[in-house]
Amino acid sequence: MGLLSGPEGCVLSCSMLSPVRARWKTPPMRSYAAFEISPALMCYLGQVGVSVVGRPRRVNRGGVEVRHVRWTAGRTLHRMPSDPTLRGGNATSEFIEVRRDDGVVLITLDHASTRNALGTEMAAELYAELEAFESNDLDRVLVLTGRDPSFCSGANIRRFDETIGRIEQEEGARAERQPLPWGDMEARLGQRASEKAEAGFGSVSNVPLRISEVQKPTIAAVNGHAIGVGLGLALSCDIRIASEKAEFAEAFVRMGLVPGDGSCWQLPRLIGLSNTYYMQYTGDRLSADEAYRMGLVSRVHPHEEMLSAAMEFAGRLASGATYSMSLTKYLVQRSFDMGFGDSLRLAQTAQELARRSDDHKEAVRAFLDKRRPEFKGR
Amino acid sequence: MGLLSGPEGCVLSCSMLSPVRARWKTPPMRSYAAFEISPALMCYLGQVGVSVVGRPRRVNRGGVEVRHVRWTAGRTLHRMPSDPTLRGGNATSEFIEVRRDDGVVLITLDHASTRNALGTEMAAELYAELEAFESNDLDRVLVLTGRDPSFCSGANIRRFDETIGRIEQEEGARAERQPLPWGDMEARLGQRASEKAEAGFGSVSNVPLRISEVQKPTIAAVNGHAIGVGLGLALSCDIRIASEKAEFAEAFVRMGLVPGDGSCWQLPRLIGLSNTYYMQYTGDRLSADEAYRMGLVSRVHPHEEMLSAAMEFAGRLASGATYSMSLTKYLVQRSFDMGFGDSLRLAQTAQELARRSDDHKEAVRAFLDKRRPEFKGR
Amino acid sequence: MGLLSGPEGCVLSCSMLSPVRARWKTPPMRSYAAFEISPALMCYLGQVGVSVVGRPRRVNRGGVEVRHVRWTAGRTLHRMPSDPTLRGGNATSEFIEVRRDDGVVLITLDHASTRNALGTEMAAELYAELEAFESNDLDRVLVLTGRDPSFCSGANIRRFDETIGRIEQEEGARAERQPLPWGDMEARLGQRASEKAEAGFGSVSNVPLRISEVQKPTIAAVNGHAIGVGLGLALSCDIRIASEKAEFAEAFVRMGLVPGDGSCWQLPRLIGLSNTYYMQYTGDRLSADEAYRMGLVSRVHPHEEMLSAAMEFAGRLASGATYSMSLTKYLVQRSFDMGFGDSLRLAQTAQELARRSDDHKEAVRAFLDKRRPEFKGR
Incomplete structure (x- = not known):
């Protein structure tokens, strides 16, 4: 090959x-x-x-x-379509379950023995389903949840041991680490990410990026523990809805690791620096109520009602102007990297596209006709 | 011409x-x-x-x-002075009312039949008054409110129909839109904004930018509904004070449009990504209490007391060191685009200017004399 | 010299x-x-x-x-090691007190007559102790507090008078200030910071930058008033824990000055623009409860229990994987300046370093052995 x-x-x-x-x-x-x-x-x-x-x-x-x-x-945007003959319906695989209902795709992480840990195999299945979701025009909104009692328990720690063995073999050839690591990080900046990082990129740690780059609304319905990369999965969705039983933790530090799942980018923008460092330095769990207070989740529901509430909410979005939602998501993501004026200018460009959409024309006609619009997502 | x-x-x-x-x-x-x-x-x-x-x-x-x-x-900073013979006093025009009181300029959006919708004419009047406010040395703080029961109901939907007709005429010559729009957006990035976007820029959608660029403190006194671009108006002010009757909504999606008013830049920095997408994907209304909880507004008052509380607050600012407030506003806005160290360095530069101001000298003298300082805003 | x-x-x-x-x-x-x-x-x-x-x-x-x-x-990263023969133990100097306890370094601002104002001498002592803290491998977590009843009352206003005298002497040679200052600021952008700003940089206003650049976890235990640059000190620590008696204020405007301590960068990212401008334009005090609600502090304790709670918390961090915390801090700080994808890529690079750490290997072994890990911070 x-x-x-x-x-x-x-x-x-x-x-x-x-x-x-x-x-x-x-x-x-x-x-x-x-x-x-x-x-x-x-x-x-x-x-x-x-x-x-x-x-x-x-x-x-x-x-x-x-x-x-x-x-x-060498860039990170992945847009690979699934073969429509292979994807698109309901399916149960070893690690995830997929259900489709009126434009809403419900993906359930489902691996009881690891409490839905995100391993390589689950990541591959998830990745393929994300491709299918994005490329299928009838799929309009994604809901990501976990099989009770867990949302996602993080990475599979048993695998870490193998990795350590491999790293120790290579270690002789490497320069020594310094006690304070920022200098080592500075030295690596500007270099191409090492081969290992490149290779790892694309598997587990790539899933949050892939979710954040889906050009359609995504909702995390957090039914239980979202730990480590499990929290990263939840954070990479646009909106978080939580069960009262949900708990959130940055567990990486307990394994001597760093948040490799985008939390270092996401959390400070959601809950501020003080609470971010608190979670990341301790690995302590945050309750659903605390997460709501901090803005990490938008709604908290009683456990039994949460998934149906999330599906109802997703259904409402799926019957809405999803083409404009996609443009809005693009604007929000890009606006983090630009000033207010440039963001406004970009929004004008997006508005030009939105004004040409069937959904906008339908909305204006329905308004003038005093009836409910029927949106098609295009 | x-x-x-x-x-x-x-x-x-x-x-x-x-x-x-x-x-x-x-x-x-x-x-x-x-x-x-x-x-x-x-x-x-x-x-x-x-x-x-x-x-x-x-x-x-x-x-x-x-x-x-x-x-x-080709840049977006507008600093155009009004003719002082035309502006500067109290005035009532077709769409807005202007009152001046001891350094505080109160602009009231006032167009009952559209519930204070921000159309082209209101935008032009507002724009001119913003110029007058900025260029008049006696004007020190702006309060923006709406005639009850609404703050600003957004854009005028009836006009959308004409725009659609115009777009449909031009459409033949255009490349087709793709079902997922990010590729279309990427293709437009780096291009100069199209002629249409440039032309539109400068009218309604330019008002939030113009407000944010006013070199003086601005306060939105949100008395009622702030919908769509009405929310954008409120967000472009430095501080938001709300009546208990205030409601906030990103209504664009209901018309198949995107937030063209800077909300994609402002909201994620105020209320976090989850709540931002929730508002933008649904167009649902946020109550004043919710807005307070999320940090979107800084104070909520009973409806009858809100405007007088806002005016009293504005009066307090107007009798303060507004020259340093202007520098602070500049620092805050610029610091979004730079690292912590660069921001500190910029603050030193601003401090040099502040130390030369009459207000600083007066403050130090008053402190040593154990009396209240009298600030002049220069 | x-x-x-x-x-x-x-x-x-x-x-x-x-x-x-x-x-x-x-x-x-x-x-x-x-x-x-x-x-x-x-x-x-x-x-x-x-x-x-x-x-x-x-x-x-x-x-x-x-x-x-x-x-x-010409860059602002300062990494200067203390002479270990001079630093490293407990010490009481004129302005600060230093205690070491099991990896936790407690620095207490201690100058009763100024309520712990941050003057040049205190800044110099603090700076030296920060160097010692960072370069001593046994020091793992910093706690910064103040001698009751104040945390830090800000800068020493009596010194401002001398500065004004000096500035007024030089003023003749300078171009006049404009009534609206943004143009003056724009003109200074891109220039090297003036000699005066450079010289000032490195003393009082440099302390927040130095704290933020310490490659180890830092905690502000805010026991009382944190005013002006005192708030800047607290904001430059990673995590803030507060007594019920703590109060926070941006007092600069009352002296006709701007926040020269990084607050213009920190506060909008912590409490949003509306609350930031409110604090900066008024100088009003924020209570500990309000600060907690806004996310400015992560915990509030009864006054008598606060310091022991902060020390216990710091001790917990100090017995944890502090090497990975250092990497996490680096990732969080850098991720403000990059997109989500680049941040994930940088996190992969950091993860490579973390996987080579003794702490990670110990954590995995302890997990497999079903015992508590013993972290060394390397």
């Missing part, structure tokens, strides 16, 4: 299902490739660090349907 | 009041022009996208007073 | 204790110098604007132990 690239013509061989042919239009950062794509290829592309940007466009070439995909190497 | 520019010498013709002569000192991004300025010119400059930065300096040239103004094309 | 630099070989003369020899490896922004270092040199380096980055590495050269230090001119 190898990635062969050249100025013109390129074969991406894929050992699992089918050979794939790709052609690069322009060599640098962003270019276009025309190729047949398969679930196996998607998986492979993820492994070799190639990211596909945007939805593929289907083109009929001499009777063969190929897809044009914008792709980029 | 046209903008004639050249390497040396330039006539900005203005059809409404008086011809204007402008000379460019340096051609690129920022330069200086010396010209006579009039309300009509200001209006015209706004329309052609020229922004004036900073206050004009008056210079007597052969008996004719001209003004030096720093200007810039 | 002078800083002599050349392409090869350089003498940093230091008038207080010992001459120092330094050699530059590479001239630009970051290079390495090998020299003997002393407390007096550290002090001197700070005065001439040279910053030392990272911990020094000790090297034995012909029987003389020298230290390799990465340094940089």
Whole structure:
């Protein structure tokens, strides 16, 4: 299995299902490739660090349907469509369960023996379902929950031992660590992330990023413990709704680790620095009520009613103008990196798109006709 | 009416009041022009996208007073002075009412038939009054409120229909929209905002930016519903004080639109991502108490007492060291875009200016004399 | 006393204790110098604007132990080690008291006549103790408190009068201030900070930056009033724990000054813009309960129990995986300046370091052995 690239013509061989042919239009950062794509290829592309940007466009070439995909190497936007023949309905796999209901996709983390720990296999299944959710036009809102009594218990600690063994073997060749680590971090800044980090990126720790980049509304229905990367999963959804039994903890420090799931970015923006450090330095659990007080969750419901409340809420969004919600999500995410004026300007650009949407036209007509609008999400 | 520019010498013709002569000192991004300025010119400059930065300096040239103004094309800082002969007192126009009281300027949105909707005409009046407020040295604090029962009901939906008709005519020439819009947004990034967005910028959607750029303290006294761009108006003020009857909603999604008023920048920084998306995806109304709990407003008062409480508060600010408040506002706004160390460094620079102010000297003298200081705002 | 630099070989003369020899490896922004270092040199380096980055590495050269230090001119990271023969135990000086207990360093601001005002002398003592805390491997967590009844009353106002005199002498040569100051600020942006700002930087207003850059967990135990720069001190610690008697105020405006202590960066990220401007424009005091509601402090305790609660909490952190806490602090601080994806990538890099730590290995072994881990902070 190898990635062969050249100025013109390129074969991406894929050992699992089918050979794939790709052609690069322009060599640098962003270019276009025309190729047949398969679930196996998607998986492979993820492994070799190639990211596909945007939805593929289907083109009929001499009777063969190929897809044009914008792709980029070394960036983190992953937009890989599932094969619609494989995904789209209800399904129960080893680690997650998927149900579809009127535009709402409910994914339930479901692995009793680890209390829904997010291991490599669950991450792979989740990743594939996220692709399916995003590429299926009938899927409009995602709800992510866990099989009781846990939402997600974090990473699988038993695996850490193997990793340590591997690291210790390599350690001889490495420069020594300093007692205070910021200098070591500074030295690594600007470097390309190491091969190991790149390789790890794309599996468990990539799931929060993938969720945050889904171009549709996402809701975490936190039914129980959201621990470590489990909290990261919840934080990567747009909105959090919690059961009274929900608990939230940054458990990484108890294993001598750092929050590798985006919490260092998310939490300070949600609950402020003091409460963020408190959670991250202690690993202490936060109750649902505390989480509500701090703004980490938007609603708390009695345990038995929580999931139906979340599904009802999701159903309400799914019957709304989801195309504009997608644009809003884009604006919110991008506005963290720009000043107020630039954000307003970007919003004007998004408004131009929104004004052309069927949903906007329908809303105005319904307003003038004094009736309820029927939104299609486009 | 046209903008004639050249390497040396330039006539900005203005059809409404008086011809204007402008000379460019340096051609690129920022330069200086010396010209006579009039309300009509200001209006015209706004329309052609020229922004004036900073206050004009008056210079007597052969008996004719001209003004030096720093200007810039294609940026969003607008600093256009009102003609003091036209502005500065109390006034009631078709859409807003203005009262002046001891350094406090109270602007009341007042258009009963639309519940104070922010249309183009109201925006123009508001814009002119903001200029007057900023350029008048006796005006020190702004209070923005609405005529009961509403604060501002948002944009005028009836106008949307015309816009749709215009867009549909142009649509043939446009590339099709994709079902998921982020790719379309990415493609537009880095481009100059389209002509339409530029043209729109400067009217309704420009008001929140203009308010946020006023170099003096601003207070929203939210007496009733603040809906859609009405919420954007409230958010663009420095401090929000609310009546118990106040309600806040991001209504855009119900029209299939996005928040075009800066809420995508403001709300996540005020109430966190979960609550932001909840408001933006649903358009649901937030009560004054909820808004207080989340930090969106700083005080809630019984409805009858709210405006007098806000005016008393504003009066207290207006008798304070408003020059240093202006510097503080600058620091806060700029500090969103920089690290902690750079922010501290910038604060030292501002402190140098503050230490030279009359108000600082008066404060220290009063402290040593054990008396109350009398601040002049300079 | 002078800083002599050349392409090869350089003498940093230091008038207080010992001459120092330094050699530059590479001239630009970051290079390495090998020299003997002393407390007096550290002090001197700070005065001439040279910053030392990272911990020094000790090297034995012909029987003389020298230290390799990465340094940089014109940046604000200060990493200057104390001489361990001078620092490290309990100490009572004129302005602060230092106690060490099982990895926790308790620094008490202690100057009754000014209610613990942060003057130049206290700043210098604090600065030296922060260096000692950071460079001593046995010191793992810092608690900063004040001698009752005050935490820190701010800057010493009586000194302002001298500063004004000095400024007024210089004023003739300066350009006049404009009534609205943002243009003056814009004009200063991009310039190097003026000599005066640079000189001031490094004393009182530098303490919050120095605290925020300590590579170990820091806790403010706010026992009483935290006013002006006293609030800045509290905000620069990672976590705030408060007595019921604590009060917080941005008093600068009452002196016609701006928050020069980083509050313009910290407060909007903690309590939102509306509450930030409210505090900064008024100087009003916030009670401990209000501060808790807004997220400014993480815990409030009855006054008598507060310090022991803070020390117990600090002890818990000090027996934890402080190496990973240091990495987490780095990630949180850096993540303010980057997007979610970049933050996740940086976290992967930090995780690589954490996985190599003794603490992580101990945690995994203890988990598998079903016993409590013993963390060493490395």
